Amino acid sequence: MNLIHSLEKTMHAAVERYFTEPELRRLALQFISYKVTETTVFGELTRLHYTMFGGTSPEIEQATAAVELMILALDMYDDVQDRDNDSVPWAHVPPAIALNVAIGLQSLSMAVLQNSSFPLDARERAVNYLNQGIMKAVNGQQMDLQDQVSSEEECLEMIRGKSGALAACACLVGTALATPEHHERVAEIGLGLGTVAQMRNDMKGIIRWDVRNDLLHRKKTLPILYVLEYEHELAQVIREYYDHKREKEDMFTYKIEIIDLIHTSGALDYAEVLVRLQQFEVQALIDKLPIHDEWRGRLYPYLL
Numbered sequence: 001m002n003l004i005h006s007l008e009k010t011m012h013a014a015v016e017r018y019f020t021e022p023e024l025r026r027l028a029l030q031f032i033s034y035k036v037t038e039t040t041v042f043g044e045l046t047r048l049h050y051t052m053f054g055g056t057s058p059e060i061e062q063a064t065a066a067v068e069l070m071i072l073a074l075d076m077y078d079d080v081q082d083r084d085n086d087s088v089p090w091a092h093v094p095p096a097i098a099l100n101v102a103i104g105l106q107s108l109s110m111a112v113l114q115n116s117s118f119p120l121d122a123r124e125r126a127v128n129y130l131n132q133g134i135m136k137a138v139n140g141q142q143m144d145l146q147d148q149v150s151s152e153e154e155c156l157e158m159i160r161g162k163s164g165a166l167a168a169c170a171c172l173v174g175t176a177l178a179t180p181e182h183h184e185r186v187a188e189i190g191l192g193l194g195t196v197a198q199m200r201n202d203m204k205g206i207i208r209w210d211v212r213n214d215l216l217h218r219k220k221t222l223p224i225l226y227v228l229e230y231e232h233e234l235a236q237v238i239r240e241y242y243d244h245k246r247e248k249e250d251m252f253t254y255k256i257e258i259i260d261l262i263h264t265s266g267a268l269d270y271a272e273v274l275v276r277l278q279q280f281e282v283q284a285l286i287d288k289l290p291i292h293d294e295w296r297g298r299l300y301p302y303l304l
Contacts, residue, residue, distance in 0.1 A: 007043055008036045010065040014112050019104060027093065027101050034089050035072045042170040043068040045193070045302065049174030049186065052295045062116040063126060063177055067170050069109035070130060074137055074166070076102035081145060084217050106134070118177050125176035133169025137162050149220040152274075156222075159198045160191055167194025185285060192282030193302050199275045206262055209255060216251055218242050222274060223267040230265045234258060279303050 011032045019025040043064040050060045079085045080095050080102070090098040113127055140161025149155045168190030175186045202221035205214035214221050215238065220228075228239055234257055240246045251258065262268065286299050 003044075003047075004036050004040055006061060007040055007064055007068060008032060010061045011036075011069060014065060014069070014108055018108055018111060024101060024104060027090075027097070028105060031072060031076070031090055031101065031105075032069075035068065035075075040068055041197075041302070042071045042166065045167060045170040045190070046174040048295075048298060049171045050178045051174075052291055052298075053175055053178035053182065055174070055178035057118070059116050059118055060174070060177065062112055063118075063173055066109045066113035066116075066130065067173055069105050069112065070134065071166065071170075073102045073106035073109065074134070076105070078141065081141070082217065084212050086211060113173075121180075122177045125180070126173045129169055129172040129176055133166050133172075136165035136169075140165065144219075147218075147220070149225075152222065152225065155220065155225060156195070156274075159195050159202075163198035163201075164191040164194040167191065167197065182289065185289060189282055189285045189289075189299075192278055192285065196275055196278050196282065196303055199271060199278065203268055203271050203275075206267070207259065209259070215258070216248060223262070223271045226267040226270045227262060227265055230261075230267070232261060232265070234261045235265070 012029055015025055015028045015032065019028055046064045046067045047060055050063070075088075076090050076098055079088055079091060080098050085091060090101065093101075110127065110130065113130060114123060116123060118126070140158050143149065143154075143158045143161065149158055168187045171186050171190035171193070172183060175183060199222060202214065203223055205212065205219070205221060206223045206227075215224055215227075218241070220242075227235055228242065229235075234254060237246065237250065237254060238258065241248075241251060282303055283300070286296055289296070
């Protein structure tokens, strides 16, 4: 049985155990099966850090499932709030139903971890990190929803508060279940891994031209902030769109020109430099971890 199938089976078993209402159970199972076809990177980080620091118990599957259930719940909250992703199955049920399933999955993530057979002190550490990850992500999401980002520093703070905090949480849950040591450095590494991944995603989000295009949704990411400050008549059109002085149709009218501007303005080069700087910082932290080179080699790909 491969790891993804094992993870899906563990999450399904948790839903079958705790969700007694038939439709709630059906939707939760459906959403989980979809989720594992996208990415299980957070669960992978949990499992990797557990084994990297000497953990050997098969119960790590419970912790991996707990982390992925939490991530799924937060993804669902985000999609319901942003309404920019109609490709996911929870976008095709009433928002109130989707939110109820998400609330259940978030609670289920805690129950799965709390009811695992790890030693009590290890479980308490891990649950605490899971809670911290959720709280930090909520604060970061609030910044995003309130459109508080207007500078590079604020944008990086939001990214670290959301994606960075969640990656750190995943790494810390695995580490906490294996050892009471190295938590501070692991937190920094996880924060960096999540930040790099989101910055890469934001670079893709400005050049894709579908319903998830960040520019069309007036989101402020690092490359978009660069374009908004750029001296060009098309950049002025984009600024007016962000100020709600233009409609989305104007963006489609200038679609080809805007795509060209994004590439010629230096916005992507600027974002790439920031990504590289973050990568160097995280690699230096990984190199200081007291682990064998084999484990370093398994961590480095998460920086790409």
